[in-house]
Amino acid sequence: MLELARSLAERAAAGRPLAVATVVGVDGSAPRAVGATMFVDADGAVVGSISGGCVEGAVVEACHAVLEGADPAVVRYGISDEAAMGVGLMCGGDLDVYIERLPAQDRPVLEAARDGAEVSVGTVVDGPRELIGTRVAELTDDRLRDSGAEGVTASRIRAEHEERARGGRSVTWRVQCGPLQLTVFTDVALVAPRLLIFGAVDFSAALADAGRLLGYHVTVCDARAVFATPERFPGAHEVVRAWPHVYLAGTAVDERTVVCVLTHDLKFDVPLLALALDLPVAYVGAMGSRRTHERRIRALREDGVAESSLRRLHSPIGLDIGASTPAETAVSILAEVIAARSAASGRSLTETDGPIHRAGESALVAG
Known part of the structure; x- marks a missing residue:
């Protein structure tokens, strides 16, 4: 989300309904890294990219579904899907894409990122249905307990999110909550180097x-x-x-x-x-x-x-x-x-082997 803070802030200020799709996991080779974002507005305008063109069509459809009332969710696209030929992700990797309707309360943080501030947003992207889409800043112990996610406090999750954000990269991580597991995406916007x-x-x-x-x-x-x-x-x-x-x-x-x-x-x-x-x-x-x-x-x-x-x-x-x-x-x-x-070689990719994108750009980190 924060990758497109400027464009999102402008449209949010105009009160336009927006569906946002963000890469929260990469498994294998994929064109873009965790944190890549695109969004769709109610008029069908599309901004950004999450795969360099491979799966955008399918993601746009999912965004329209969210705008029409579908729940926020992580959708996986990739070569392992039966629909791989249809979505076109033929580079051999899998993308986990979190799709949600942009909450109105995100406008201040988008404006801060647009203006060059260093900010982060933590979002529950998998777990009990009633928690999906919840911002880490809004988690409470009562909400965790009511959803069945026990054994961990909201303050601990916030502290973990802040620690991940200090690493300077958008990352997806998991935290065990008694019998349940929450998956949290920490989206980071740094001050420009x-x-x-x-x-x-x-x-x-x-x-x-x-x-x-x-x-x-x-x-x-x-x-x-x-x-x-x-x-x-x-x-x-x-x-x-x-x-x-x-x-x-x-x-x-x-x-x-x-x-x-x-x-x-x-x-x-x-x-x-x-x-x-x-x-x-x-x-x-x-x-x-x-x-x-x-x-x-x-x-x-x-x-x-x-x-x-x-x-x-x-x-x-x-x-x-x-x-x-x-x-x-x-x-x-x-x-x-x-x-x-x-710390790359600077050599032509035709002279190298192994993954094109480095391991640090890939998917889920254990909490």
């Missing part, structure tokens, strides 16, 4: 555009005021005129922050990289030829940067895909960022 681009050059403009498309909050920074202008970087959320290392020292970063240094000028690069490589960020990359890279490494060593820190530096920046233009170079850089974030 930061992409810090240093150097107001053409490559930076292309990288800002591509980074924004991938969901980053993009900042371009350069000390040269004549180049660091918002008009030159429409894809950036902010353009900062400051010495790069001074700006980096005073701005907030975290373990998801990406730092890309595109200046290839030692007077900017050395103090900036010396600082960046000592910060707990996800990725540090620097543009330049191999000769520039060698001079930069020598200068960083002379500046006292440890070998262990130098090993974190991605330089020359990007994957070897034959990129030449600024737009192609942006693809090369962000491909390396994604590979580094996922």
Whole structure:
């Protein structure tokens, strides 16, 4: 649900009835991960995707049924179904899709997610019929006891949900309640990760555009005021005129922050990289030829940067895909960022075997 917070918030504010379908489990290979969302309104408009096209038609039908009064429920689609040919999920995996009518009380959290806040929603998606669709925040001990789900408290379920949410990923999990088991989906919307681009050059403009498309909050920074202008970087959320290392020292970063240094000028690069490589960020990359890279490494060593820190530096920046233009170079850089974030090889999938999607994206986690 939170994946489409902006569109859902707009339609919820208009009072439109909405049915929301969310992937809450993936078993085997599937096009999209847990948390993927689509929704259907009463006029038949469809927004989003839960399978890249494979089962959307069947899910739309189920959404219309919910809008017409059907109970919320998890529906499984996949190769194991007799109807697999009909729904078209031929990639060999199974999707568990939770379908519900959007509750009116979700509007504030959708608006918060739309505005960039870090929020989470926990929903009971399987268990006693009277609890399905209940938000974790609304669970009470009396409701659990009345439904036959005993031996666990609402506060424990809320605490478990909050712990899952702190993990930063949408996930489905189970909790044993006496003779019954509840399945809970924790939907998470994080604050956008930061992409810090240093150097107001053409490559930076292309990288800002591509980074924004991938969901980053993009900042371009350069000390040269004549180049660091918002008009030159429409894809950036902010353009900062400051010495790069001074700006980096005073701005907030975290373990998801990406730092890309595109200046290839030692007077900017050395103090900036010396600082960046000592910060707990996800990725540090620097543009330049191999000769520039060698001079930069020598200068960083002379500046006292440890070998262990130098090993974190991605330089020359990007994957070897034959990129030449600024737009192609942006693809090369962000491909390396994604590979580094996922601890993936960066090799062609034709040269690898096993599941395409990693185990961390799959279905149910025991409570």
